[in-house]
Amino acid sequence: MTSTQPRVVALCGSLRDESRTRIALKHVLAAATEAGGSTTLLDLRALELPTLNAETGGENVERLTETIAEADSVVLGTPNYHGSYSGALKNALDHCGREELADTTVGLLEVAGGKFPGTALAHLRAVCRTLHAWTLPTEVAIPNSHTLITDSGVQDQSTADRLDQLGRELVTYAGVAHVPEHSRSDPTLQTSD
Numbered sequence: 337m338t339s340t341q342p343r344v345v346a347l348c349g350s351l352r353d354e355s356r357t358r359i360a361l362k363h364v365l366a367a368a369t370e371a372g373g374s375t376t377l378l379d380l381r382a383l384e385l386p387t388l389n390a391e392t393g394g395e396n397v398e399r400l401t402e403t404i405a406e407a408d409s410v411v412l413g414t415p416n417y418h419g420s421y422s423g424a425l426k427n428a429l430d431h432c433g434r435e436e437l438a439d440t441t442v443g444l445l446e447v448a449g450g451k452f453p454g455t456a457l458a459h460l461r462a463v464c465r466t467l468h469a470w471t472l473p474t475e476v477a478i479p480n481s482h483t484l485i486t487d488s489g490v491q492d493q494s495t496a497d498r499l500d501q502l503g504r505e506l507v508t509y510a511g512v513a514h515v516p517e518h519s520r521s522d523p524t525l526q527t528s529d
Contacts, residue, residue, distance in 0.1 A: 341372060342510035343407050344365065344407065344411065345410050346364060346365050347410060347428060348379050349412065350413070352415075355415070356478075359485050360447055367499065367502070378403055385424075388431055397431050401436050408440070409506040409510040410442050410469075411445060415449075416456050421460055438468035439468065440513075441506065443474070444457045446478065470513050474498075
C-alpha cells in the first residue's frame with residue numbers, strides 16, 4: 337500500500353535469552369524481507385525500558401517510540417504468561433500511544449508452552465483497537481512451542497507457513513488505513529457505480 341519499501345518492526349515481548357518468541361519473530365521478519373520490506377527487531381532485553389512513569393522517559397523510550405512511529409507495520413510477539421501477554425510487552429506498549437500506533441498495520445504472534453494459546457492475542461487486539469491500530473486477520477498462536485521451535489528455528493512446517501504468511505501480509509497490507517486516500521488518486525483501485 338505504501339509507495340516506498342514498507343518498514344516492518346517486530347517488538348519482542350520476551351526477555352529470555354533463548355526465547356522461542358524471538359526465534360518466531362525472526363522467521364516473520366525474514367518472510368517480510370523476502371516480500372520486499374525493510375525490517376527491524378526491537379528487543380526489549382536490549383532496551384531495558386523503565387517501568388512507565390509519566391514523568392520520566394529516557395533515551396531508550398525515545399528510541400522505542402520513534403522506531404514504532406516510523407513503522408508502516410508492527411508485529412507484536414509475546415510468550416503466553418498466565419493467559420495473557422508479557423509484562424515487558426505491556427510496559428513497552430504503555431510507553432507508546434496513539435501518536436505511535438494509530439493507523440499502523442499490526443500483526444500478532446503468541447508463543448505458548450502449553451496446549452491452549454490464543455488468549456494473549458485477544459488481549460492484544462483490544463489494546464491495538466484502543467490505540468487505533470489496524471490488526472491483521474492473520475494471527476499466529478503457537479502451542480507446545482518447546483516441540484515446534486528450537487535454537488535452529490521453526491521445526492513444524494504448518495507453523496512455518498503461517499509465520500511466512502504473517503510476514504508477507506505485514507508488507508502487503510502496510511498502510512492499509514490509507515487505502516481510501518490511495519483509491520481516490522489511483523484509478524485502478526476505484527470502483528464503478
